[in-house]
Amino acid sequence: MRYILAMMMAVVLALPARADVEITEVVSPGGITAWLVQEPTIPFTALELRFRGGASLDAPGKRGATNLMTGLLEEGAADMDARAFARALEGLAASFGYDVGDDALSVSARFLTENRDAAVDLLRASLLEPAFSSEAVERVRQQVLTGLLSDEKDPDELAARAFDTLAYGGHPYATSYSGTLESVSALTRDDLVAAHKAVLAKDRLYVGVVGDITPEELGPLLDELLGDLPETGAPLPQMAELDIPAGVTVIDYETPQSVALFGQAGMAQEDPDFFAATVLNQVLGGGSFESRLMTEVREKRGLTYGVYSYLAPRDYAAVYMGRVASANERIGEAIAVIRDEWAKAASQGVTEDELRDAKTYLTGAYPLRFDGNAPIARIMVGMQMLGLPIDYIATRNARVEAVTMDDVTRVADELLTPDGLHFVVVGQPEGLETGPLPE
Amino acid sequence: MTKLRAVTALIAALLPMAAWAASEANENVTTFALDNGMQVVVVEDHRAPVVTHMLWYKAGSADEPKGSSGVAHFLEHLLFKATDTMEAGEFSATVAANGGRDNAFTSYDYTAYYQRVAADRLGLMMKMEADRMENLRLTPENIETERDVIIEERNQRTENNPQALFGEQMNAAQYLNHRYGVPIIGWMHEMRTLDLEDALSFYDIYYSPNNTILVIAGDVDPDEVRQLAETHYGVIPAEPDLPERLRTEEPPQNAERRVIFRDARVAQPYVSRSYIAPERDAGAQEEAAALTILAEILGGGTTSYLAEKLQFDTQVAVYSGAFYRGVSLDDTTFDMVVLPGPGVSLQDAEDAMDEALASFMVDGVDAEQLERIKLQLRAQQIYSRDDADGVANRYGAALTSGLTVEDVQAWPDVLQAVTQEDIMAAAASVLRIEGSVTGWLTKPVEAVQ
Numbered sequence: 001m002r003y004i005l006a007m008m009m010a011v012v013l014a015l016p017a018r019a020d021v022e023i024t025e026v027v028s029p030g031g032i033t034a035w036l037v038q039e040p041t042i043p044f045t046a047l048e049l050r051f052r053g054g055a056s057l058d059a060p061g062k063r064g065a066t067n068l069m070t071g072l073l074e075e076g077a078a079d080m081d082a083r084a085f086a087r088a089l090e091g092l093a094a095s096f097g098y099d100v101g102d103d104a105l106s107v108s109a110r111f112l113t114e115n116r117d118a119a120v121d122l123l124r125a126s127l128l129e130p131a132f133s134s135e136a137v138e139r140v141r142q143q144v145l146t147g148l149l150s151d152e153k154d155p156d157e158l159a160a161r162a163f164d165t166l167a168y169g170g171h172p173y174a175t176s177y178s179g180t181l182e183s184v185s186a187l188t189r190d191d192l193v194a195a196h197k198a199v200l201a202k203d204r205l206y207v208g209v210v211g212d213i214t215p216e217e218l219g220p221l222l223d224e225l226l227g228d229l230p231e232t233g234a235p236l237p238q239m240a241e242l243d244i245p246a247g248v249t250v251i252d253y254e255t256p257q258s259v260a261l262f263g264q265a266g267m268a269q270e271d272p273d274f275f276a277a278t279v280l281n282q283v284l285g286g287g288s289f290e291s292r293l294m295t296e297v298r299e300k301r302g303l304t305y306g307v308y309s310y311l312a313p314r315d316y317a318a319v320y321m322g323r324v325a326s327a328n329e330r331i332g333e334a335i336a337v338i339r340d341e342w343a344k345a346a347s348q349g350v351t352e353d354e355l356r357d358a359k360t361y362l363t364g365a366y367p368l369r370f371d372g373n374a375p376i377a378r379i380m381v382g383m384q385m386l387g388l389p390i391d392y393i394a395t396r397n398a399r400v401e402a403v404t405m406d407d408v409t410r411v412a413d414e415l416l417t418p419d420g421l422h423f424v425v426v427g428q429p430e431g432l433e434t435g436p437l438p439e
Numbered sequence: 440m441t442k443l444r445a446v447t448a449l450i451a452a453l454l455p456m457a458a459w460a461a462s463e464a465n466e467n468v469t470t471f472a473l474d475n476g477m478q479v480v481v482v483e484d485h486r487a488p489v490v491t492h493m494l495w496y497k498a499g500s501a502d503e504p505k506g507s508s509g510v511a512h513f514l515e516h517l518l519f520k521a522t523d524t525m526e527a528g529e530f531s532a533t534v535a536a537n538g539g540r541d542n543a544f545t546s547y548d549y550t551a552y553y554q555r556v557a558a559d560r561l562g563l564m565m566k567m568e569a570d571r572m573e574n575l576r577l578t579p580e581n582i583e584t585e586r587d588v589i590i591e592e593r594n595q596r597t598e599n600n601p602q603a604l605f606g607e608q609m610n611a612a613q614y615l616n617h618r619y620g621v622p623i624i625g626w627m628h629e630m631r632t633l634d635l636e637d638a639l640s641f642y643d644i645y646y647s648p649n650n651t652i653l654v655i656a657g658d659v660d661p662d663e664v665r666q667l668a669e670t671h672y673g674v675i676p677a678e679p680d681l682p683e684r685l686r687t688e689e690p691p692q693n694a695e696r697r698v699i700f701r702d703a704r705v706a707q708p709y710v711s712r713s714y715i716a717p718e719r720d721a722g723a724q725e726e727a728a729a730l731t732i733l734a735e736i737l738g739g740g741t742t743s744y745l746a747e748k749l750q751f752d753t754q755v756a757v758y759s760g761a762f763y764r765g766v767s768l769d770d771t772t773f774d775m776v777v778l779p780g781p782g783v784s785l786q787d788a789e790d791a792m793d794e795a796l797a798s799f800m801v802d803g804v805d806a807e808q809l810e811r812i813k814l815q816l817r818a819q820q821i822y823s824r825d826d827a828d829g830v831a832n833r834y835g836a837a838l839t840s841g842l843t844v845e846d847v848q849a850w851p852d853v854l855q856a857v858t859q860e861d862i863m864a865a866a867a868s869v870l871r872i873e874g875s876v877t878g879w880l881t882k883p884v885e886a887v888q
Contacts, residue, residue, distance in 0.1 A: 041486070042824045083751065086741035090811040093818030112818060139750065142757050142780060146707050153706040155599060255704060257594035289519070289531040299528060302587025305595050325595050357536050364538010368555055370487055372825045 021370060023380060023390050026215045028222035034207035035380040035390065036218055039373055043113040045211030046373035047123075048381045049226075052204040054104040055177030056237040056316065058195065063172075064144065064179015065187055065195040069132075070100040071140045072192065073107075076131035077122075082139075085126070094119040096126065102177055103315040104385070105199050108374060113212045116221075124225050127200060132192050144184050151178070155426040156323075158251055159261040162424045166249070167263070171240035173317060201233030202226065208380035210373040240317035244422050248335075250434045251426045258331040258427025259323070262338065264420045266311050266318035269386055275399050276407035277311055277415055282358035283350045284341065284416075285309030285322055290357065292341050297324060303334040315385075320415070332432045335423055346416035349409035363397040468830070469661040470844045473668060475677045476649030480834045480844070481664050482656035484827035490657035491828050492564040493553040494572075495835040497652070498645035500625075501547040501618035501686055501768070507637045509625020512545040513589055514638045518552065519543075520581045522574040527581065530567055537563065547619055548768045549839035555828075558658040565671035572646050573675055582635050590631070593624050601702035605711070605880040612696045612876045613713050613772060617689050647678030652838045656831035689715065689770055698878035708881040709778045710789045716869045718767040719850075721843050727765040728853045729865035730773055734763040735812050736804060736862065737796075738775060742811075744802075745775070748795035754780045755791040768841045773869050785879045796870060804859040816854050 024036045055066040074089075074096060075082040089096065094111035107127070111119035151157040161176060168174035178184070205226065209218055242265055267277045285293035287308045297307045309322035326334040350358075370376050383392055425432060469481040500511045520527040534541040539556030554564045597603040607622050614620030624630070653672065655664050692715050719727040738745045738761025749756035758778040764771050779788035823829055837847045 039486070042821060044821055044825070046825075083742055083747070087811065090742060090815060093815045110822065112821065139754070139757075142754075145781075146757050146778065150706040153704045256598045257591070259599075288535050289528065290535055295528075298588055300584070302584040303591070305588055305592035325599075326591060327594055330591075357532070361535045361538055364557065365540065366538075367487060367557070368489055368538070368540065371489065371828070374825075 021376060021393060023393070024215055025390055026209075026218050026222070028219040028227075030223040030227045032202065032205070032207065032222040032226055034209050034218060034222055035384060036208075036213070036215060037210045037373075037376055037380070038212075038214065039210055040212045042373075043212050044110055044373070045113065045116065045209060045213045046377045047107075047109045047111075047211075048208040048374070048377035049107040049109075050206045050381045050385060051105040051199050051201070051233075052103065052206070052315070052385060053199060053233070053236050054102060055100050056102050056172040057198045057234045058172060058177070058179075059191070059198070059234075062183065062187065062191050062195070063175055064177070064184040065191045066105065066199055067100055067178050068137075068141060068144055068184060068187055069130075069192045069195040069199070070098050070105055071144065072132055072136055073098045073126045073130050075136040075140055076133050077125040078129045078131070080125070081131070081133065082136050085122070088122055092119050092122065094122070096123055098126075100177065102173055106381075108378070110211075110374060116213070120221055120225050127225070128228055130196065132189050132196075134189065137189060137192065141184060141187070144178060145181060148176075148178055148181055148184065151176070155253060155255060155257075155259040155325075156261070158253065159259055159424045159426045162249055162251055162426075163261050163263060163422070166422065166424075167242060167244045167319065168317065169241045169243060171316065172237060173240050173314070197230065198234035201230045203232045204236065205229070206381045206384040208377035208384070210377045210380075237316050242317045242319065244319070244420065246417075246420045247422055248432060248434045249422070249424045250429060250432060251424065252428060253426050255427055256327060257325050258328050258425050258429045259325045260331060260335060260423050260425045261321065261323050262335075262421050262423045263319050263321040264417050264422070266313060266320035267415060268318045269313040273407065273411050273415075274311075274313070276403045276411040279355065279358045279362065279400065279403045280345070280350065280408050280412050280415070281309055281311055281320075282362060283354045284345050286358070288361065292345070293322070293324075293338060296337050296341055297334050301333070301337065303330050303337070307334070307338070328428045329430045331425060331427065331429045335425075335432065339418060339421065342416055342421060343418035345412050346418050347413075349405070349412045352405065355403075355405055355408060359400055359403065362400050366397055467824075468834070468844075468848075471661075471665060473648065473673045475673060475675060477668070477672050478652045478838060479664065479668055480652065480654045480831070480838070481659060481661040482654070482827050482830045482834070483659065483661070484656060484824075485658050488558045488658050489555065490558040490561050490655060490659050491553060491555045491831055492561060492568070493551055493654040493656075493831055493835055494568050495549050495551040495652040495654065495839045496645055497548070497650045497684065497839045498550055498641070499546050499548040499839075500621065500623040502645065502684065503618065503621075503641070506629060507633060507641075508621045509589065509623075509630045510633055510637045510641050511550055512624055513586070513630070513633050514641050515543045515545045515550050515552075516585050516589060517577055517581060517638055518571050518575065520585070521576045521578075522570050523576060524570060524574065525567070530571065533563070533567065539564075545623055546836075547623060548841075549836065551835055551839075561655070561659060561664070562667050562671070565667055569671040569675060572648070572651075572672075575642060575646075577635055577638060579635060582633075582638070586630070586633060589624065590627070593627060593630065596624065597622070598627070601700070601704045602880065604702065605698070605700040605878060608698050608700055609711055609713060609876055609878045612698050612878075613715065614689060616687050617769060618686055619767075619769065644678065644681065647681055648672055648675045649677040650681055652835055654831045654835045656827040684768065686769060692874045695872045695874075696876045698876060700878065700880050701883045702880075703883055705880055705882050707778055708785055708879065709776055710785055710792065711878040711880065712775045712789075712792070712875055713772040713878075714774075714869050714871065714875045716763065716771050716773040718769065718771040718840075719765040719837075719842060719846065721841055721846055724765075724842075724846060724850060724853045725857075725861065726865050726868075727763075728850070728857050729861040730763045730869060731765055731854065732809070732812055732857050733862050733866055734761045734773065736808060737761040737799065739812075742808065744799050745777070745792070745795055748798070749777060749788075749791055753791070755783050755788055756780055759792070766836050766840045766842070785881060789877065789879075793872075800863070800866065800870075804862050806859065809857075809859060809862075813855055813857075816851065820851060
């Protein structure tokens with residue numbers, strides 16, 4: 001692979017999307033709202049649910065409860081144990097995915113038209129009647145603990161945890177939503193039931209549906225699937241008090257290549273300058289081969305396989321992050337080049353050519369995101385969570401086009417803080433000054 | 440990610456490409472060949488005005504000369520440098536300026552380049568891709584800098600990852616005499632010596648139209664694709680000296696082999712087992728189909744045989760799985776992995792895995808489980824119509840790995856025809872301990888104590 005694109009996907013997810021998709025808002029008889037795109041040419045449906053708050057709703061002292069609870073949703077429900085549930089799912093040739101993060105718990109389902117009702121019944125059982133049997137709890141707990149042990153040996157995880165600890169103060173963002181060995185070991189079934197009640201509620205639910213289903217069919221389906229959820233859950237989290245000190249933190253870890261995670265304060269998605277910031281980032285480090293960081297760090301100097309930066313407007317804090325990995329003896333040079341590029345962009349902005357190319361890329365790449373029922377369902381849920389209008393897709397590229405050179409120059413000056421960047425380096429970097437920046 | 444992040448990485452380390460074959464509805468696929476030998480596959484999907492343009496070369500790491508491991512992948516990187524008419528980096532910049540994405544990947548049996556763009560830019564993509572098949576102009580500076588990049592890539596993928604290092608050793612032990620035993624990215628000491636001549640000699644012989652599969656997926660008309668392909672690719676002459684793809688083959692394996700890899704960065708020790716296994720062959724895919732389903736039965740998730748024995752009936756394992764990759768030019772492997780639970784030693788985990796396999800050979804195939812697997816395979820034909828790129832990838836990988844269009848299209852039916860007896864016969868033939876490598880990934884001795 002010439003370059004791993006996983007991070008580009010995260011960037012893509014930070015922004016909602018566009019193409020010739022016709023979205024219908026469906027409100028069920030019971031009052032549940034969903035955005036629907038009808039796609040009758042293939043006899044299946046993709047359904048995306050998201051519950052805002054996610055793992056940030058863990059109760060005090062119960063870190064990891066929402067994560068463990070989410071892992072158990074597919075491990076037995078109603079009168080089915082884990083294997084009976086899995087056999088039932090296989091027998092329908094449907095697939096259900098359950099995932100959780102700092103900002104949301106998400107459910108991604110796809111099912112055939114021919115057995116849609118049975119699939120919805122099964123999905124409903126997993127969401128409303130999870131068994132949380134002691135056997136399943138212990139089995140999945142052990143899987144989570146195994147993952148936590150692996151995280152302790154993973155340079156990227158070590159870097160992320162160190163960065164989060166120093167950036168997010170007392171907010172849940174400061175700690176891993178997977179919890180710790182101690183907290184996960186101590187979780188009880190009651191904790192999982194409480195987490196379930198806290199997170200899965202109608203007042204924080206967003207629904208996107210794409211596929212072979214009409215609005216008339218979808219309404220009753222929504223009520224059947226979700227109507228019996230509680231109206232309200234736990235209070236949503238507060239905004240984080242973001243405080244990223246400038247400097248370098250080195251975490252000593254014996255491995256040949258150092259991983260550096262870097263960041264500074266970012267910009268909220270609702271900010272009127274967000275598109276200008278997006279264009280700026282596209283030029284600076286937006287994940288394409290043409291970005292300044294890729295050009296300077298990889299193409300000219302061969303210091304890394306990949307370097308990128310991305311705006312991360314999370315629900316309760318906005319940060320501007322990046323990552324690079326270089327051999328221990330070369331990471332210092334890579335970091336110096338990144339600092340220089342950050343400073344150069346802050347003081348000089350971008351060129352006319354760069355502005356034009358970035359806008360062409362961002363507008364041209366937009367329709368490429370709509371490549372399948374499930375991706376479109378996810379995009380629609382993201383739009384709803386951001387409070388975007390239902391016709392946003394048709395207007396989005398015009399918003400990118402409207403960004404001017406003055407906008408980018410001003411945002412580069414205001415947003416980029418080359419002296420405020422913090423680098424967390426995991427490895428055994430050579431010749432790297434640690435601690436706060438010298439005055 | 441809720442549960443086992445580590446497992447995802449582990450599976451990725453075991454298998455360069457997805458193991459579970461899916462089938463496609465055939466009616467939206469058109470194939471033809473150009474006079475110079477280029478084979479073309481068109482997958483129509485008119486739901487969005489987008490196209491994926493992929494050029495697959497029948498040349499991968501297993502086609503490299505001895506001593507130059509990694510040159511196929513190195514050349515893949517270098518193809519983004521200058522040609523007679525384009526500057527270094529201009530290819531990707533042009534794709535980006537047209538709102539597209541591009542990338543490339545290298546495997547044992549193929550190297551592929553792709554762009555995803557608005558459908559009306561297909562001609563431009565072909566023009567540029569045809570240009571770099573013929574007109575690459577490399578400089579010594581390109582070599583120096585890009586070699587540093589692939590070394591950092593190896594650092595990132597392999598040197599920083601004990602699971603990947605272990606996987607390399609497993610492969611090297613499995614293949615005594617075939618190039619599949621050498622990592623795709625190359626051994627570090629050989630990567631450091633790759634030079635301009637290595638890259639160009641590989642390029643000159645293998646980057647030829649009669650050694651390619653062109654796959655176009657998306658909002659396109661097959662007749663238009665044919666016209667564009669003839670205009671841009673049809674003018675490139677075939678390479679008359681293209682060699683046959685004959686690799687040194689494995690001798691019959693008659694001794695079980697063991698690998699123990701110790702690394703302080705190992706958090707979760709595990710047992711890995713690979714068996715040398717037949718691949719999908721043109722016109723003869725039946726045993727591969729049986730092995731494909733066997734992997735699902737043994738280790739395809741919660742309802743699998745290994746999960747039942749090792750994770751539910753007992754708590755020997757926190758995770759178990761079985762994998763088979765049938766798309767391969769030469770002999771492939773059937774793999775299993777067991778992550779022991781707390782307090783379970785690697786030896787105990789290995790013993791439990793072998794006991795489970797032995798009891799499977801007695802119990803045989805559960806008819807209901809087989810029917811559920813076949814049902815899911817049939818459903819996959821519906822779901823895959825939502826994924827034109829997935830169909831494109833399957834054709835590209837198959838046609839560069841010795842299979843034909845007819846084999847790809849017959850595959851769903853071959854899978855549906857597999858019987859319980861076929862599966863047990865394949866299991867008996869392949870799951871021989873003397874045809875296996877068993878590996879332990881573990882911490883250093885002092886760290887264990």
